[in-house]
Each structure stands twice: as structure tokens, then as C-alpha cells.
Amino acid sequence: xxxxxxxxxGRRAATLRDVAALAGVSIATASKALNGRDQVHPETRERVIxxxxxxxxxxxxxxxxxxxxxxxxxxLLTDDLVGRFSLPILMGAxxxxxxxxxxxxxxxxxxxxxxxxHHLHAFLDRRVDGLIAVxxxxxxxxxxxxxxxxxxxxxxxxxxxxxxxxxVPDNVSAGEIAVxxxxxxxxxxxxxxxxxxxxxxARDRTEGVQRAxxxxxxxxxEQVMYGSWSEAWGRTATRALVDRVPELDGIICxxxxxxxxxxxxxxxxxxxxxxxVAVLGFDNWEAxxxxxxxxxxxxxxxxxxxxxxxxxxxxxxxxxxxHAGGVEKLPVRLVARASTARV
Amino acid sequence: xxxxxxxxxGRRAATLRDVAALAGVSIATASKALNGRDQVHPETRERVIxxxxxxxxxxxxxxxxxxxxxxxxxxLLTDDLVGRFSLPILMGAxxxxxxxxxxxxxxxxxxxxxxxxHHLHAFLDRRVDGLIAVxxxxxxxxxxxxxxxxxxxxxxxxxxxxxxxxxVPDNVSAGEIAVxxxxxxxxxxxxxxxxxxxxxxARDRTEGVQRAxxxxxxxxxEQVMYGSWSEAWGRTATRALVDRVPELDGIICxxxxxxxxxxxxxxxxxxxxxxxVAVLGFDNWEAxxxxxxxxxxxxxxxxxxxxxxxxxxxxxxxxxxxHAGGVEKLPVRLVARASTARV
DNA sequence: CTGTTAGCGCATTCAA
DNA sequence: TTGAATGCGCTAACAG
Numbered sequence: 253x254x255x256x257x258x259x260x261x262g263r264r265a266a267t268l269r270d271v272a273a274l275a276g277v278s279i280a281t282a283s284k285a286l287n288g289r290d291q292v293h294p295e296t297r298e299r300v301i302x303x304x305x306x307x308x309x310x311x312x313x314x315x316x317x318x319x320x321x322x323x324x325x326x327x328l329l330t331d332d333l334v335g336r337f338s339l340p341i342l343m344g345a346x347x348x349x350x351x352x353x354x355x356x357x358x359x360x361x362x363x364x365x366x367x368x369x370h371h372l373h374a375f376l377d378r379r380v381d382g383l384i385a386v387x388x389x390x391x392x393x394x395x396x397x398x399x400x401x402x403x404x405x406x407x408x409x410x411x412x413x414x415x416x417x418x419x420v421p422d423n424v425s426a427g428e429i430a431v432x433x434x435x436x437x438x439x440x441x442x443x444x445x446x447x448x449x450x451x452x453x454a455r456d457r458t459e460g461v462q463r464a465x466x467x468x469x470x471x472x473x474e475q476v477m478y479g480s481w482s483e484a485w486g487r488t489a490t491r492a493l494v495d496r497v498p499e500l501d502g503i504i505c506x507x508x509x510x511x512x513x514x515x516x517x518x519x520x521x522x523x524x525x526x527x528x529v530a531v532l533g534f535d536n537w538e539a540x541x542x543x544x545x546x547x548x549x550x551x552x553x554x555x556x557x558x559x560x561x562x563x564x565x566x567x568x569x570x571x572x573x574x575h576a577g578g579v580e581k582l583p584v585r586l587v588a589r590a591s592t593a594r595v
Numbered sequence: 596x597x598x599x600x601x602x603x604x605g606r607r608a609a610t611l612r613d614v615a616a617l618a619g620v621s622i623a624t625a626s627k628a629l630n631g632r633d634q635v636h637p638e639t640r641e642r643v644i645x646x647x648x649x650x651x652x653x654x655x656x657x658x659x660x661x662x663x664x665x666x667x668x669x670x671l672l673t674d675d676l677v678g679r680f681s682l683p684i685l686m687g688a689x690x691x692x693x694x695x696x697x698x699x700x701x702x703x704x705x706x707x708x709x710x711x712x713h714h715l716h717a718f719l720d721r722r723v724d725g726l727i728a729v730x731x732x733x734x735x736x737x738x739x740x741x742x743x744x745x746x747x748x749x750x751x752x753x754x755x756x757x758x759x760x761x762x763v764p765d766n767v768s769a770g771e772i773a774v775x776x777x778x779x780x781x782x783x784x785x786x787x788x789x790x791x792x793x794x795x796x797a798r799d800r801t802e803g804v805q806r807a808x809x810x811x812x813x814x815x816x817e818q819v820m821y822g823s824w825s826e827a828w829g830r831t832a833t834r835a836l837v838d839r840v841p842e843l844d845g846i847i848c849x850x851x852x853x854x855x856x857x858x859x860x861x862x863x864x865x866x867x868x869x870x871x872v873a874v875l876g877f878d879n880w881e882a883x884x885x886x887x888x889x890x891x892x893x894x895x896x897x898x899x900x901x902x903x904x905x906x907x908x909x910x911x912x913x914x915x916x917x918h919a920g921g922v923e924k925l926p927v928r929l930v931a932r933a934s935t936a937r938v
Numbered sequence: 939c940t941g942t943t944a945g946c947g948c949a950t951t952c953a954a
Numbered sequence: 955t956t957g958a959a960t961g962c963g964c965t966a967a968c969a970g
Contacts, residue, residue, distance in 0.1 A: 265722070265744065267963060278941045283965060293939060310720045314657040314666065315963035318946045323657065328701070333686045336882075343676045346703055350714065355721055358671070358701035360689055371693065377653045378698055379608070401608065483886040509886065516859075516888075539679075539882070543826040543852065545859075610947055621957045626949055636955055658947035661962045 266307035274303035286311075317379075325355050326566060327375035329368070329396075331409075332388030333360035336537060337555065341386050341407050344559025354381070354567075363388055372396055382566045385411075386559075390420055391452045403569035407562040408555075410579045417569070419562050421553040422581035423453050427460020429586050430504050430532050430551055431468065437594045439502035439530050441473045445489040445514060447506040449478040457506050457534060473497045481506075486513025494521055501529055502592075508533035508540040508550055515544050515591065530592040546590035553584050609650035618646035629654075660722075668698050669909060670718035672711070672739075674752075675731030676703035679880060680898065684729050684750050687902020697724070697910075706731055715739055725913045727905050728754075733763055734795045746912035750905040751898075753922045760912070762905050764896040765924035766796050770803020772929050773847050773875050773894055774811065780937045782845035782873050784816045788832040788857060790849040792821040800849050800877060816840045824849075829856025837864055844872055845935075851876035851883040851893055858887055858934065873935040889933035896927050 272282035277296060285292045285300035286309075303309075317323045328345060332338045342358075349356050357380060359371035375383060382402050387393050387409025395413035396404055403417075410418030434442060444461050447454040458476050465472055474497055479485035486505055490513065493500055505511035511533030518525050525531055525546060533541065536552035561582060569575060615625035620639060628635045628643035629652075646652075660666045671688060675681045685701075692699050700723060702714035718726060725745050730736050730752025738756035739747055746760075753761030777785060787804050790797040801819050808815055817840055822828035829848055833856065836843055848854035854876030861868050868874055868889060876884065879895035904925060912918060 268965095269963080279963090280942075280965080281940055284940090287965080289965095291939060296939080312661070312963050313721055314660045315946085316965080317657045318655070318661060318948095318963080319965055321946075325700075333689065334682060339677060339682070343703060346676065346701055350702055350717075353717075355700050355717060356702070357668075357698050358689055359693055359699070360686060374693075374698060378656055509882070513886070539852070543856070611949095612947075622947090623949080623951095623958075624956055627956090630949075632949095634955060639955080654949095655947050658962085659949080661946095661964090662948055662950085664962075 265312070266304075266309045267312070268309070270307050271300060271304045271309045274307060275300045322381050323379045324353060325357055325378065325380045326382045326384065326570075327357045327359065327371075327378070327380040328384050328386065329359050329361060329371055329375065330386040330388075331361050331363045331368070332386075333358075333362075335388050336535070337553075338386045338388055338408060340555035341559035341562070344556035344561075345384055345386075345407070345563040346559075347556070348560040348563035349567075352567075368396075376401070382570045384562050384566055389451055389453060390423060390456070403566060405562045405566045405569070407558060415577045417565060417575050417577050418579040419558055419565065420579060420581055421555070421558060421584055423456035423553075423584075424460040424463070425581070426534060426551045426553065426584045427457040427462075427504075428464035428467075429460075429584065430457075430534070431461050431464035433549070433586050433588065434502040434504070434530055434532060434592060435464075435468045435470070437530065437592055439592075440470060441497070441499045442470065442502040442504060443474045443493050443497065443500055444472055444476045444504045445486060445493070445506065445510055446476055446478045447481045447485075447510060451481075454478065454506055461504055473500055479510075481509055483509050483513035483516070486510035486515075487517040488513075490514040490517035491521065494518070494523060503529060503531045505531065505533045508535050508537040508548060511548055511550070511591075512540050512544050515546075515548065519545065526591055526593045527595050532592050536587050541587075541589060544591070546593075549589045549592040550587055551584055552587050554582060558582050608655070609647075609652045610655070611652070613650050614643060614647045614652045617650060618643045665724050666722045667696060668700055668721065668723045669725045669727065669913075670700045670702065670714075670721070670723040671727050671729065672702050672704060672714055672718065673729040673731075674704050674706045674711070675729075676701075676705075678731050679878070680896075681729040681731055681751060683898035684902035684905070687899035687904075688727055688729075688750070688906040689902075690899070691903040691906035692910075695910075711739075719744070725909045727909055729902075732794055732796060733766060733799070746909060748905045748909045748912070750901060757922075758920045760908060760918050760920050761922040762901055762908065763922060763924055764898070764901060764927055766799030766896075766927075767803040767806070768924070769877060769894045769896065769927045770800040770805075770847075771807035771810075772803075772927065773800075773877070774804050774807035776892070776929050776931065777845040777847070777873055777875060777935060778807075778811045778813070780873065780935055782935075783813060784840070784842045785813065785845040785847060786817045786836050786840065786843055787815055787819045787847045788829060788836070788849065788853055789819050789821045790824045790828075790853060794824075797821065797849050804847055816843055822853075824852055826852050826856030826859070829853035829858075830860040831856075833857040833860035834864065837861070837866060846872060846874045848874065848876045851878050851880040851891060854891055854893070854934075855883050855887050858889075858891065862888065869934055869936045870938050875935050879930050884930075884932060887934075889936075892932045892935040893930055894927055895930050897925060901925050 361368035406418040536550040541548040704711035749761040879893040
């Protein structure tokens with residue numbers, strides 16, 4: 253009769269007890285059978301497995317966690333959930349973890365220190381096994397703490413504490429790659445329209461550009477122009493450039509948005525791209541590069557790969573590997589499109 | 596001597612046992628004291644609280660969860676983590692939950708059914724208390740399942756199952772609001788450049804536009820133009836429009852990107868905006884509306900509010916409130932900028 | 939090979 | 955007012 257059914261009721265999630273009862277064995281034996289321990293008769297194991305399948309048994313992670321002192325979760329603490337930059341990183345990390353058996357907690361501090369502490373403590377209270385801190389820009393940032401009981405990987409914006417482990421895109425290399433591409437495709441009179449100088453990303457890209465220009469035996473046709481990250485700045489700077497430098501044949505813009513502004517200005521001025529001037533941006537932001545006229549060559553910062561790398565690093569650290577710490581720069585890549593096509 | 600220290604060792608997280616030992620009471624008493632149960636001497640309570648503070652005691656959520664059968668976690672299952680649309684929703688939800696005591700698991704299925712099932716089961720295995728499913732567009736989608744043991748809220752893309760609870764932006768209303776704004780600011784000869792007709796969002800916005808145009812005693816100067824969601828389509832359609840309809844004085848574009856293309860085309864053609872033609876978009880995508888020439892009026896879909904609403908709904912459902920299910924449409928709002936300024 | 943026992947950390951009986 | 959005992963679901967000793 254139904255009333256004599258001692259265990260599984262169909263609504264509540266099945267427990268090991270239900271499985272054991274159904275298979276007619278003890279809880280311990282059921283556990284061993286399901287966990288692949290030897291010392292279990294093959295036939296018994298089969299019965300248990302069948303019973304588990306029948307009631308759709310899934311071990312309660314809280315019980316397992318309580319026992320082994322681990323939760324199988326990690327925290328993703330971002331400062332900029334809506335931002336274009338931190339998001340692909342976050343996605344790469346989620347992707348890397350999600351394919352395994354760790355689950356990812358998400359929290360957005362929005363660049364606010366109070367909220368950051370709040371979420372950090374929420375994560376620690378939850379007993380996450382590790383943490384990835386994703387910044388909203390590449391400027392070095394305060395550490396989350398030196399004495400945290402779990403490993404932390406900083407992604408995008410590195411920690412100021414050299415003992416922490418940080419992964420960042422190589423913006424200097426990005427600048428170099430940009431120049432090399434333009435030089436390779438025959439440009440000689442290059443200008444750089446940078447972004448907001450307050451950002452390390454702007455200064456790093458500038459450094460890379462200058463280094464590669466010098467290495468090519470050239471020099472920029474005009475002093476580096478710093479401004480903002482906007483299309484408007486790209487337009488303004490480009491108009492000034494075209495005015496002052498007739499021989500100009502390549503414009504490096506420190507972001508896709510600036511480049512988009514530059515393209516629009518050149519169009520207004522009747523300067524053909526790429527025939528007379530090549531234009532190149534950074535970040536390879538799909539929404540901008542794909543639909544601009546012409547499509548925009550851009551340096552992709554490989555954010556998703558960065559996120560995956562951070563996840564792998566964290567996994568290593570969580571499994572006990574000790575790392576020296578420090579900042580590791582990850583490679584970037586150029587995506588060529590029509591705006592720099594050889595003429 | 597240090598060796599006689601029975602409890603807290605400084606590295607391992609403090610347990611209630613440590614607190615109790617330090618305060619010289621039993622575990623049970625410590626528990627009661629910290630949880631505000633009465634039947635505890637005020638002085639004892641103080642001692643316990645002090646001890647807890649001293650060792651930075653935080654209750655282990657796995658132990659608590661095991662006991663009460665709840666995890667205090669929810670799952671956020673999105674189909675489009677990088678997408679502009681689902682992301683603000685996700686952010687709103689995270690925001691709403693994060694301020695409370697529930698933590699948010701994140702998983703991205705990328706529109707893939709296999710991955711979706713995988714993550715769904717991962718969430719269920721984790722014993723999340725509830726789930727928010729965020730789609731990548733507003734088209735109705737398959738339910739995650741009728742017999743799930745936890746409440747689910749569908750955000751953005753509604754579930755096909757009418758028993759499920761779904762929250763979506765009101766795209767029809769969005770179309771109406773757009774027309775009303777243009778009519779109010781004196782435009783009479785309106786055209787609609789829509790998006791990809793395969794998307795419900797495009798058809799809904801069209802419906803709203805047509806309804807409001809009729810209500811204003813007007814009619815569109817040209818048949819609704821369906822195409823893609825791109826700038827290129829905005830440019831193409833606009834050129835055709837200007838060619839065919841000299842009296843045109845208002846263009847409604849079904850997305851900001853289309854509108855951006857429209858603005859660029861009008862600029863190329865020498866048609867002044869907003870003096871001769873007003874242009875309006877949808878989604879209020881900051882990166883597009885702010886830096887376009889002129890800044891673009893757009894209908895904001897209030898995604899963050901939608902995310903927060905979904906979170907609140909889920910919270911209610913998790914605390915036992917039964918809801919009828921069905922699709923609820925949430926209000927949108929127009930953000931006026933220069934592209935539709937009254938002349 | 940299988941079952942009994944113990945315990946992860948906590949909250950809640952119930953007895954003192 | 956306090957404390958000993960119980961159990962959430964599970965795994966790992968150990969004993970049979």
C-alpha cells in the first residue's frame with residue numbers, strides 16, 4: 253500500500269536513504285556503489301545505480317560540501333557588469349567553469365568600495381572556494397585583501413599588491429601590433445589619436461605605438477593626441493590632423509569609438525579610406541567595427557581567452573598549486589578589415 | 596599552552612563550537628544567543644556575541660542549508676550573456692538579490708538547448724531555491740519544464756507555456772509612445788523603418804506604431820519597411836524614403852542601430868535633423884544614442900527595472916506565494932534628445 | 939563484500 | 955536560563 257512507502261515521495265528530492273531503501277542496501281553501501289568505490293559486489297552496484305536512476309537521485313551538494321569543507325563554487329566579483337570590457341572576461345570564465353562541476357556566483361560592485369566589501373564578505377560567508385575579481389579598466393587597483401582564506405585571481409585590472417596574481421591584456425603589444433600592421437601594408441605617415449590619458453590603457457597603447465614606430469625607423473607625423481574615448485573626440489582630432497598633415501596616410505585610434513569618429517570625419521572631408529588614409533581601432537567591438545564605413549580593422553584584446561585563463565589559474569590555485577603572483581600579460585591579436593586594406 | 600587550545604586555530608573558519616568554547620557556554624546556547632532567541636540571559640548573550648565577533652564567526656551556509664532545506668541561492672540562466680538586451684536585466688536581478696541575503700549563480704546557455712539543459716540540471720543539483728531565465732530576444736520560447744521543483748520566472752522572452760510566469764517589455768506600447776512623441780512635437784508625415792520581421796520585437800513595435808498613427812488620425816507615408824537590425828539597413832531604407840517621400844518629416848527606426856544608419860544617410864544627403872526630419876530609435880543604447888549626430892531620441896525598454904521586477908517576483912514565489920502565471924508586460928519610457936527636438 | 943558508527947556545522951527539540 | 959541530544963544528507967572509518 254502507498255502508506256507503507258517509507259521513503260521517496262516524489263516531490264522532495266530523493267536522498268541517498270531513498271536509493272538505499274529502494275535497492276535494499278544500507279546507505280553506506282549505496283554511497284560506495286555510486287561513488288565507484290571498490291569493495292562493492294558488481295551486482296549490488298548495478299541495483300543501486302538502477303535505483304538511483306529511478307528516483308533521479310542527485311547528491312545534495314550541501315551535505316557533500318559540509319563533509320569535505322569545500323563548496324565547489326567560485327565568486328566572480330566584477331566592477332562593471334554592463335561594461336563591454338569586463339563582460340567578455342566574465343563570460344570566458346563562466347564558460348570555463350561551467351563546463352566543469354564548479355558553479356559561479358556573480359556579484360557586481362559597480363566600482364563602489366562599499367559594495368565591493370559587501371559582496372566580498374557575502375562570498376566569503378558563502379564559503380566560495382575561490383574568487384575572480386574583474387575590474388572595469390586596466391588601471392592597477394587595490395587588492396581585495398592580503399589574508400584572504402581563498403585564492404584570488406585579478407583579471408583585466410591588476411592588483412597593486414605584487415603578491416597577488418593578475419592577468420591583463422598586453423596593451424603595449426597591442427600598440428606595436430597596430431603599427432606593424434600599418435607599416436606592413438605600406439603606410440609611412442602615421443598619427444595616433446589616443447584616448448583619455450588618465451587611463452593606463454591609453455598610455456600603454458601609446459607606448460607600444462611609439463616603440464614600434466621607432467623600431468620601423470619612422471616617427472609619428474604629429475604629437476600623440478590625448479582626449480576622450482568618444483566618437484566626438486575622434487572627429488575633432490581627425491579634422492585637425494587632416495588640416496595640418498597633408499601627407500598623413502594612417503591613423504591609429506586608441507579605441508573603436510574614436511576610430512568610428514575618425515572614419516565619419518574623413519568621410520565628411522572627402523578623404524577616401526583606405527585609399528588615402530588607413531584607420532585602425534582597438535577592442536574589436538563588434539557593434540562598431542562591423543557596420544562602419546568601411547568595416548574597421550581593430551586590435552582584439554582576447555578578453556574571453558583572458559577570462560578562461562583566469563578561470564584555469566584559479567582552478568590550479570584552488571587545487572593547491574602555489575603561484576608566485578605578479579602580473580601576467582596576455583597576447584592580443586589584430587583583426588584586419590577594409591579600413592586598412594592595402595591599396 | 597598553545598597545544599591545549601581546543602578550538603579556533605586562526606586559519607580555519609571559526610565554527611559555532613569555537614564561539615561557544617570561547618564564551619564558556621554550550622553550542623546550543625551560543626546558537627540561541629546569536630539568533631536572537633529569547634530564553635537567553637542578556638549577559639550570556641553579550642558574552643557570546645563578543646566571542647563571535649572576536650573570532651569573526653560566520654555561520655556556515657551549507658550547515659544551515661542542510662538543516663532548513665534551502666540554499667539561499669538562485670540561478671540566473673541567460674541565453675545571451677554578451678548581449679545588450681539580456682545583460683541589463685541580469686544586472687537588475689543581481690542588484691535586487693545582491694542587496695539581500697540570496698546569492699546569484701550565473702550560467703550562459705548561449706541559445707543552445709543542450710547547454711541549457713546542462714546548466715538547468717547543474718542548478719537543480721545545486722539546489723537553487725529559484726530560477727530566472729533570461730532570453731536573448733522577446734520571441735516566446737520553450738518552457739524549461741512544467742514539473743520543476745522550484746519556481747521559475749521568465750524574463751524578456753516569455754515562456755510558451757501559459758502556466759509559467761513571464762515578464763517582458765511592452766513593445767507595442769513602445770511603438771505607440773514613439774509615435775505620440777513625434778506627433779506631439781509637430782510631425783505629421785511619418786515613416787517606419789522596422790527591423791527583421793522574423794523578430795516579434797519588430798512586429799510588436801510596428802503594431803504599436805500603426806495603432807498610434809491611426810489613433811492620431813494619420814497614416815504612415817510609406818508602407819512599413821522590414822529589413823535587418825543593422826546600420827546598413829537604416830542607411831539603405833532612409834535613402835529610398837527620402838527619394839520617394841519629399842514631405843517626410845519623421846522617421847521611426849525600430850532600433851538605435853537602424854536609427855544611427857538613418858542619421859548617417861540623412862547627413863550624407865544633406866537633410867537636416869531635426870529641422871526637416873526627426874529621427875527616433877529604440878533601446879536607448881548609450882553607446883549609440885549619446886555620440887551620434889545629433890544625439891538620438893530613443894525608447895528605453897527599462898531592462899534593469901524588468902530584472903528587478905523578475906527578482907522580486909521570484910522572491911515572492913520562493914516564499915510560497917502562488918501566482919497565476921501568464922505574461923506581464925512592463926512599461927517602457929521615451930528619452931528625448933536632439934534628434935526629435937521641436938523646431 | 940556489507941553494515942554500523944561517527945561526524946561535518948548548525949538549529950531545534952526536550953530535559954534539567 | 956542552560957545544555958544534552960537529535961538530525962539535516964552524506965562519506966569515511968571501522969567492524970562484521
